[in-house]
Amino acid sequence: MMDSQAQPAAVRARGIVKSFGTGDTKVTVLRGIDLDIYLGEMLLLVGESGGGKTTLLSAIAGILDIDDGNIDVLGVPLGELPAGKRTTFRGQTMGFIYQQFNLLPALTAAENVAVPLLIQKIGRPEALRRARAMLDRVGLSDRAEFLPKNLSVGQQQRVAIARALVNEPRLLICDEPTAALDGPNGQKIMELLREVGRSPDRCVVVVTHDSRIFHFGDRLARLTDGRIVSIEPIAREGTA
Amino acid sequence: MVSSVNDKLARVVAIAKTQKSFTNIPVVYTTYERAIRYVPRERRTLSYVLAKPKDGVPVEEVTRRIHEQTGLGAFTAEEFGWKTIGWVLKNTGIGINFGTTILLGFIVGMAIAGQTFYLFTVENLRQFGALKAMGTSTFTLARMILLQAFTVGLTGYGVGIGLATVFGFLTAQSGGLPFIETWQLLLLVLVALLAICTFSALISIIKLARLEPAIVFR
Numbered sequence: 001m002m003d004s005q006a007q008p009a010a011v012r013a014r015g016i017v018k019s020f021g022t023g024d025t026k027v028t029v030l031r032g033i034d035l036d037i038y039l040g041e042m043l044l045l046v047g048e049s050g051g052g053k054t055t056l057l058s059a060i061a062g063i064l065d066i067d068d069g070n071i072d073v074l075g076v077p078l079g080e081l082p083a084g085k086r087t088t089f090r091g092q093t094m095g096f097i098y099q100q101f102n103l104l105p106a107l108t109a110a111e112n113v114a115v116p117l118l119i120q121k122i123g124r125p126e127a128l129r130r131a132r133a134m135l136d137r138v139g140l141s142d143r144a145e146f147l148p149k150n151l152s153v154g155q156q157q158r159v160a161i162a163r164a165l166v167n168e169p170r171l172l173i174c175d176e177p178t179a180a181l182d183g184p185n186g187q188k189i190m191e192l193l194r195e196v197g198r199s200p201d202r203c204v205v206v207v208t209h210d211s212r213i214f215h216f217g218d219r220l221a222r223l224t225d226g227r228i229v230s231i232e233p234i235a236r237e238g239t240a
Numbered sequence: 241m242v243s244s245v246n247d248k249l250a251r252v253v254a255i256a257k258t259q260k261s262f263t264n265i266p267v268v269y270t271t272y273e274r275a276i277r278y279v280p281r282e283r284r285t286l287s288y289v290l291a292k293p294k295d296g297v298p299v300e301e302v303t304r305r306i307h308e309q310t311g312l313g314a315f316t317a318e319e320f321g322w323k324t325i326g327w328v329l330k331n332t333g334i335g336i337n338f339g340t341t342i343l344l345g346f347i348v349g350m351a352i353a354g355q356t357f358y359l360f361t362v363e364n365l366r367q368f369g370a371l372k373a374m375g376t377s378t379f380t381l382a383r384m385i386l387l388q389a390f391t392v393g394l395t396g397y398g399v400g401i402g403l404a405t406v407f408g409f410l411t412a413q414s415g416g417l418p419f420i421e422t423w424q425l426l427l428l429v430l431v432a433l434l435a436i437c438t439f440s441a442l443i444s445i446i447k448l449a450r451l452e453p454a455i456v457f458r
Contacts, residue, residue, distance in 0.1 A: 090374070102366055102456055116375070119376050
């Protein structure tokens with residue numbers, strides 16, 4: 001395990017409160033979350049369904065407005081950024097891996113991976129060159145011209161990982177990356193994520209309820225009823 | 241062949257095969273003297289005189305001089321054609337009927353195109369949400385939607401105009417009702433089509449502008 005906490009916090013969340021609905025139907029999902037995530041580490045956010053994991057992930061990503069509190073990502077206070085600049089900041093610094101992959105069905109694997117680069121106004125030939133290189137890193141160089149429908153679910157998630165990493169984000173956000181995969185495929189994806197996703201100048205946040213992949217993380221934060229009830233380092237062979 | 245027109249005997253020497261028209265009024269070609277014997281007695285028995293200028297005399301010059309000397313309207317063939325079209329549109333049910341059909345087509349086209357585009361957007365909300373999460377601005381998404389709408393619309397325009405033109409040629413050749421296809425008409429249709437595309441895209445753009453990218457995590 002890297003000595004990640006010696007690094008500055010890449011994500012610093014303080015007093016995060018988020019509710020949905022109004023009046024009698026108001027539900028408070030996050031109740032004053034404090035959390036630091038460090039460069040070089042992979043943090044797993046775990047807890048029961050409805051505990052607020054995905055809401056916290058959305059807030060950290062800056063794609064969901066919070067009711068109270070502050071979130072700094074790489075030293076930038078998200079709440080103070082106008083919507084447009086927050087979108088640009090997200091595109092430049094974050095990568096996303098989704099439970100359902102969310103690949104664009106009409107684009108090939110290489111084109112899907114190139115999307116974040118095209119959003120950053122990088123020319124199409126260069127974007128595709130870098131996309132193919134990233135597909136090579138996730139072991140899919142021979143599937144670059146395949147449409148998502150012609151790939152297995154494991155391969156689709158690998159394409160999604162390549163897409164999330166192609167613009168070298170400093171914050172990688174993963175929402176249940178193994179939920180749509182069977183056990184062996186889930187293990188492979190986490191191995192891949194750990195191998196190509198982890199980096200000293202990047203932090204990886206993974207929301208999961210799959211206990212079989214807990215050992216891939218560096219720290220485990222448990223959310224229950226909108227509160228973080230524990231944050232523990234994960235013991236690994238040779239490090240515990 | 242001897243026939244009768246308004247109870248007056250008439251010898252038919254030939255039957256002309258002419259182009260069909262919207263008005264099903266029989267036309268008799270005869271001399272003016274005979275014609276006024278066939279029609280009922282009216283205050284006016286002459287609607288217009290068809291004249292041809294001598295070679296080398298401009299038509300516009302002739303119409304101007306006729307108007308100056310008689311005080312009556314005198315028109316070139318093109319002017320008379322448009323005047324006739326205007327009269328028919330204003331004084332017959334054709335204008336209302338065709339206008340209603342076109343208006344209905346415009347409204348139905350707009351509704352169907354708008355609904356189709358909206359459904360496409362709703363079906364792909366997660367993908368749009370993912371793009372937003374990855375840093376795509378609403379402005380870029382709006383441009384994407386407009387590009388798709390205009391691409392589909394202009395493709396349909398080309399196919400539609402092409403088919404209509406072929407239909408027009410074939411119909412005219414087989415003696416059916418002819419129709420004119422002027423550049424002004426094509427331009428008007430294009431403007432109407434672009435309006436439909438813009439409206440259709442706008443509904444989707446509003447949806448996307450309000451879309452929270454957090455939808456991808458739900």
